[in-house]
Amino acid sequence: MSSRQNWKTYAYWGVLWLVALVYFFPVLWIILSAFKTKEDLLSIPPKWLFQPTLANFASLFNRESFWPTFCNSLLISVVSVSVAIVISFLAAYALSRFKPFGTDFIMFLILSIRMVPGAAVVVPVYLMYAALGWKDGFWPMTLFYAMYSIPFSLWILKGFMDGVSLRFDETGLANNASRFHVIFKVILPQVKPGLIAAFVFNLIFVWNEFLFNFILGGKSTTTIPTLLVTQSYQQGGVDWTFVASLGAIYLLPPVIALYFFQKYLLVGMTFGTVRGEV
Amino acid sequence: MRAIENSRLYPWLLLAPALMFFAIWNLLPLFWMVGMSFYNYSLTLGRPPRFVQFRNYLDYLDNIDLWLAFSRTFTFVFFSVTLTTLLGALIGTLYWGSTRMPGRRLALTLLFSPMILTPAAIGTFFRLNYDPTFGVIGYLTRLITHTNVEYLGTEGLAFAALVAVDVWMWTPFMVLITLAALGSVPKAELEAAEIDRLSLWNRFRHVILPHARFILVLGIILRTIDAFKVTDLVYQLTRGGPGGTTEVIGVMMFRRAFEAFSIGWTSGVAVITLLTAISFTALFLYLLNLHRRKHSA
Numbered sequence: 197m198s199s200r201q202n203w204k205t206y207a208y209w210g211v212l213w214l215v216a217l218v219y220f221f222p223v224l225w226i227i228l229s230a231f232k233t234k235e236d237l238l239s240i241p242p243k244w245l246f247q248p249t250l251a252n253f254a255s256l257f258n259r260e261s262f263w264p265t266f267c268n269s270l271l272i273s274v275v276s277v278s279v280a281i282v283i284s285f286l287a288a289y290a291l292s293r294f295k296p297f298g299t300d301f302i303m304f305l306i307l308s309i310r311m312v313p314g315a316a317v318v319v320p321v322y323l324m325y326a327a328l329g330w331k332d333g334f335w336p337m338t339l340f341y342a343m344y345s346i347p348f349s350l351w352i353l354k355g356f357m358d359g360v361s362l363r364f365d366e367t368g369l370a371n372n373a374s375r376f377h378v379i380f381k382v383i384l385p386q387v388k389p390g391l392i393a394a395f396v397f398n399l400i401f402v403w404n405e406f407l408f409n410f411i412l413g414g415k416s417t418t419t420i421p422t423l424l425v426t427q428s429y430q431q432g433g434v435d436w437t438f439v440a441s442l443g444a445i446y447l448l449p450p451v452i453a454l455y456f457f458q459k460y461l462l463v464g465m466t467f468g469t470v471r472g473e474v
Numbered sequence: 475m476r477a478i479e480n481s482r483l484y485p486w487l488l489l490a491p492a493l494m495f496f497a498i499w500n501l502l503p504l505f506w507m508v509g510m511s512f513y514n515y516s517l518t519l520g521r522p523p524r525f526v527q528f529r530n531y532l533d534y535l536d537n538i539d540l541w542l543a544f545s546r547t548f549t550f551v552f553f554s555v556t557l558t559t560l561l562g563a564l565i566g567t568l569y570w571g572s573t574r575m576p577g578r579r580l581a582l583t584l585l586f587s588p589m590i591l592t593p594a595a596i597g598t599f600f601r602l603n604y605d606p607t608f609g610v611i612g613y614l615t616r617l618i619t620h621t622n623v624e625y626l627g628t629e630g631l632a633f634a635a636l637v638a639v640d641v642w643m644w645t646p647f648m649v650l651i652t653l654a655a656l657g658s659v660p661k662a663e664l665e666a667a668e669i670d671r672l673s674l675w676n677r678f679r680h681v682i683l684p685h686a687r688f689i690l691v692l693g694i695i696l697r698t699i700d701a702f703k704v705t706d707l708v709y710q711l712t713r714g715g716p717g718g719t720t721e722v723i724g725v726m727m728f729r730r731a732f733e734a735f736s737i738g739w740t741s742g743v744a745v746i747t748l749l750t751a752i753s754f755t756a757l758f759l760y761l762l763n764l765h766r767r768k769h770s771a
Contacts, residue, residue, distance in 0.1 A: 305496075313747050346496070404592040428598055
């Protein structure tokens with residue numbers, strides 16, 4: 197490679213990095229703001245150099261509502277997605293292997309749940325929960341999220357299973373293994389990437405969800421996005437140090453997950469319909 | 475155990491939990507909602523629902539607010555999808571062939587991060603960024619124009635500001651799709667085009683586009699569905715204001731149901747958006763199957 201070409205390549209990489217940083221900038225700004233005092237955060241012109249402080253985090257952690265809400269977020273998202281994955285895995289196996297009557301129709305209906313605006317999904321469920329007294333219950337909240345995670349997981353897992361040859365099932369059954377064995381010992385290891393993609397991206401979705409929690413949840417099931425929205429006003433103004441510090445803590449896990457699970461991002465964002473290298 | 479496994483009902487046994495979830499949380503509430511849409515029911519009045527036949531649906535026909543909300547939603551979808559697609563295709567193409575770049579994974583993480591953030595938190599924070607006195611964007615605007623611009627308080631501007639945030643959040647998705655689409659072009663054909671010294675335009679038209687088109691179209695449809703659903707972001711950024719100029723259909727349903735508590739009326743609108751979403755889904759699957767059939771035949 198000549199030095200001229202070398203120089204060109206570096207310039208090209210520089211441009212790519214610049215584009216990435218431009219897109220990341222607003223996120224970085226939230227993270228930086230979390231370490232500023234209220235005066236620095238609202239100062240004009242915006243401050244690049246400032247004395248970083250942990251006071252925002254200290255006052256956030258001392259809030260009565262923070263830890264219970266944080267635990268809710270963690271618990272609700274992990275439990276609901278785990279339930280959804282187990283259920284979708286079994287359903288995906290049934291649909292992929294036995295192709296029962298109406299398979300395509302079931303897949304279609306289940307996918308369309310994810311395509312409807314959230315408000316249209318939550319109005320009828322709200323009516324039901326209000327009538328049954330299920331509002332603000334841990335299980336009603338968690339199982340609702342599980343339901344909402346099923347379409348996504350089912351589509352991803354069925355896509356992966358369709359790619360696993362029927363020979364594996366046949367060999368297993370011919371060797372007198374039970375279906376149970378075939379499903380969990382033969383097929384499961386082969387669709388592991390699908391399981392990981394479904395798990396990570398549903399987790400991110402439930403972690404980020406606001407509307408359903410706001411409507412169907414209550415005092416004992418509040419998750420962080422709802423806390424951020426409902427407690428951001430204080431004494432007539434927006435409490436920006438609270439928003440910034442809570443936002444920063446909250447945004448980091450998905451970003452870190454994105455770094456480690458990047459190769460699953462494409463599958464995760466397209467319901468498993470698009471696969472390939474990025 | 476074997477008897478169960480060999481039974482014809484076995485697949486349905488495996489499907490049962492998923493179908494049960496679907497029945498309890500979707501079908502049941504859905505029937506309830508469709509039923510509700512024929513009633514006049516307001517949570518605040520404390521009166522039992524009153525059967526009004528098709529009156530809600532007749533009201534939609536000449537309810538100007540509803541039609542404005544729909545047209546606003548489609549305007550939003552149009553601008554958001556067009557801009558994210560153009561920007562995404564541009565950046566995606568730029569990133570094509572950067573596999574040897576140092577720190578590529580980190581750069582892509584930073585680039586992709588906007589699309590996995592909490593829309594509610596982003597909406598809240600951009601309210602600060604757009605603030606004419608304290609916000610970064612407000613400050614930069616003042617540097618250039620020497621006037622205070624109330625982005626979120628001015629009709630028209632608020633809509634543009636909303637589209638801008640959405641485009642920032644979702645361009646990365648189209649970058650991802652573009653990269654996948656370009657990745658689906660067979661290397662051999664690209665090399666052949668290189669050897670034949672095809673012009674860039676011809677290379678794009680005859681080699682890249684025929685292969686990349688499929689994934690690109692799927693991506694655009696998914697993006698359209700997603701833009702149609704937008705609610706959290708708008709609710710936190712503008713609450714549908716000023717003067718209702720950013721009240722897209724998701725926000726309208728939310729506010730009518732949970733701020734004005736007119737459940738019957740909102741149920742009907744929900745039924746309409748449900749049908750819209752189902753037709754989007756049908757289109758998506760139609761294209762997906764069309765492609766599969768072509769390639770397996």
